[in-house]
Amino acid sequence: MAEEKKWVVTTSGEKPLSDVTEKLTEAGFAVDQVLDAIGSITGSAGEDVAERLRSIPGVSDVSPESPIDIGPPDAPVTW
Secondary structure (H helix, E strand, O other), X not given: OOOOEEEEEEEOOOOOHHHXXXXXXXXXXXXXXXXXXXXXXXXXXXXXXXXHHOOOOOEEEEEEOOOOOOOOOOXXXXX
């Protein structure tokens, strides 16, 4: 089985977010969060599944999730 990674799916707005979420799940994507306000969906899947997601109508982009660390409070550098 392929190694699972975290992904961010950006939608195009051409299809309802609920429809895109359903199609992603059917394709094998494990949905974590549906971010309605920004039209994105986060979740996990292997590289092979992520590649298939790109062909789903309403999907604009599928990118690996990148960790963000803003550091401790009062740190002089945050990025």
